[in-house]
Amino acid sequence: MPINESKQPIIVKKIIKKGGHHGGAWKIAFADFATAMMAFFMLLWILGATTEDQKAAISDYFNNPSVFMGIATSPSQTQGEGTGSKPSLVEFEGALDMGPPTPTVQESMLDPEQIEALAHEQDAARLATLKEILERKLELSDTLAPYKDQLLIDIVPEGLRIQIVDKEHRSMFDLGSAKLKGYTSDILRELGALINQVPNRVSLTGHTDARPLGGLSYSNWELSTERANAARRALIDGGMDPDKVGRVVGFASTIPFDKDNPNNPINRRISLIVMTRETDAAIHEENALLESKGEPAPSTQSMPATSPAPSIN
Template sequence: MSDLKQVIIVRKRRKAAHAHHGGVWKVAYADFVTAMMAFFLVMWLVGAGTKQQRAAISEYFKNPSMTQGQSTMSPSGKMGPGGASTSMIKLGGALDLPKGPGDQQAFAKPNSAEVDKLAREQEKRRLEQLMQDLKEAIAKSQAMAPYKDQLLLDITSEGLRIQIVDKQNRPMFDTGSGVMKSYTVQILHELAGFVNQVPNSISISGHTDSAPYIRADSAYGNWELSADRANAARRTLVEGGMQPGKVARVVGLAASVPFDKADPAAAINRRISIVVMTKEAARAALSQEVANEPDVPEAPATPHPAEQEHLGAGVPDMPASPAKSTVGSALPAPRASRRS
């Protein structure tokens, strides 16, 4: 029996697990988040109000009873200023809050004058952006770099004006002709894509210098020549991808609106002017009432080069051309001593 080994049994006591909380802490956390959200909402609403409104809120909490209060801007209570308000809480956000005395009318439907003003401002910004895009494209384009001094951009009351002017040794057209030089075609093809970026209509006008141009048949002069060149510009823009329906007017102004008033015979006066018109200008250009007015002056005004360009209203009647000119058609040599 002495050889038997004593068996020792060790019993380990297991520690009881912690009792489950049952998700009570989630309810407390949700209440905390809700309270914080309500706090920040109150702070935001107070910050969105005016000084008078904050004074009214302060007075309300000081005197929330039905008796008379001393608020500088009272809520609509049953018993007059300072009383408890019976109005429902608006849930539309800060836009539902009046911004100051008399601002109840600020949320009324805007009238037509305000709508037109906003539309004009938006249109002006769009044209200014188009002019900026054009300037950047001209500056970056290697193909147009040699001609950038012949492209003049400015904003007039009628819209964005793009003028392509002649240089002494780099004319846009053949002498006394509506046939374009190859680089003029390239410039107009580049411009066509930019003109398509905006929905505005355009007006195209042709200009010559003051040198008289008389063709052999004596019925073709600077008026017809400037009109043919303007129409050639229209065709070239369409060939470059411009939508044909964008053209509202094509006119020839001969030498009636010189760019350089001091020297009407200067080469810079020979130019093509493309105006990306505002809606108001386009409406006036296409208005039959304006066209039929009996008191329209017979001679176009001569504005400063920086001002708007006359787009043909009241231009004297041009002598009828014996035949419709076509780009590429040969013209008899001019008899004038100077070119247009």
Template sequence: MDDKKQPIVIKKVVKGHAHHGGAWKVAYADFVTAMMAFFLLMWLLGSTTKPQRAGISDFFKHPSAIQGPGGASTSMIKLGGTQDMPTGPTQMHSIGGARAPTPEELEKAAQARDHQRMQTLEVELRKAIDRSQALRPFKDQLLIDITPEGLRIQIVDKENRPMFDLGSDILKSYAQTILEKIGDFLNHVPNKISITGHTDAHLFLNADMSNWELSTERANAARRALIAGDMDKTKVARIVGLGDTVLFDKKNPLAAVNRRISIIVLNKQTEAAMAKGDAYVSGATSKPAVSAPTPAAGGGAAVAHPEISAPPAGSAANPTVTPHT
């Protein structure tokens, strides 16, 4: 037996701290995001006016996409809310030493944004028409373009396919459907609208009736059809009858295309001018959406009582008295 003792080995185990994981990173990121949002809110409250803050609030309360005649839109149309908020180089307050923009620069930037909104609305409307089974067959009678007043939608007559009964303001069933579908689309746009009636140069055999009355009555009939399509009646800012003073096809005053209804989604500049009482004449200043002669400018408007307004000399320039169509 060996008397030597075996050496005693002491094993010392050092326990480390438990691993905390990455949960703290998520919490910290949330904290930083909340602080950024808080400071952004403080900046917005200090650099915007009360109407602008109301617009921002309304934008986040109603973020849904605009519904068109063919269903929900695939993108947002930024037409309201922050429309007057200066961005980029035209910020209202100086940041980092940059100078504050002049009122003229702010106005120019606001007009540029408004024009961009009209272009976006035009794209969305064309998509809605393509998606709508009710509107697609009549695409050749729907002309869309942008004018100095806003986005113009023209519904024109076609040979053997008129919008109204002969010499009256009674809409054909297909025209009623078109206007109702457009009314549903326009109800989701915050802008007000203008409706203008146009006729061709045929003369009435009845001396008590003229193209002034007919164009105004047809514009009002279009208003009723738009409202029947669930458009808010308060969106209508103006009803105008121009008779045959603004022909679409000046080379052929009797052409069917001259008989049309023009609906303009008014831009903010035009709305402001109308609020001040400034006069505008719809449909007389811009290039048509198809290759046709540009409508003549300068026609007088018969708005409230066209029967007491004599048309300019030569406005109904057809030398032969023919039944009105």
């Protein structure tokens, strides 16, 4: 006979927990939502509180962010004629495109004194960057490296100074002449291309040593001025905008590099200063004052206007 199996009832136990929770995921979602709403309301406030120029500056910043306001951190990727960009003679990784700064919304909200201080800081940073690039080119450029002991670069109160000095048996000009040596032209042309990358204008001065030329009608005053103008033309041939020239003067032997030895060849030099905004403004005011008195501005004059006896080469 079949064995009878006892059937046990199936018991389902339902446990109800009181005071339970759904975890913390909702808190993260709510925080994201609150942040998005805050950003949205800030955007509405900015759109309502800013001018069209400020909106354009904000847009420019997000399209072209940089440590310098409105300045790209890399040159244009399109190169060639008509593109506004050309290949560099020496490639510098991370080198800054040092064009004129574009005001941002933060700058436009500053008072005039703060804006002037900010502009001064930007100017100093731009010149310091140009100095670093020039120093690197002295090591890497086939044109500049052989003459790096004749290229002296430093920061002075007036701006970034670049001095090209004569050396024994290696002068920049033909003897007693304003005709540039071939390598001097190459140096100046390469410098002109670099200097043109910054908005600052330049001042050019010519200097000679204390050896007389041997004539009265043509002295070292005329020679130093003509040499400075020859340097100006070579810089422009290299790509520097002619409007960047703020002053061209000749000082003859009145400001020797080597004060202890007036005849030292190093005293024969061209000094090029990439001027600060303050220096440029001071020169502009001085020229305007002279013109108001009916006197010619010393843009291409020998300095001083009345030359002493001839004294250098």
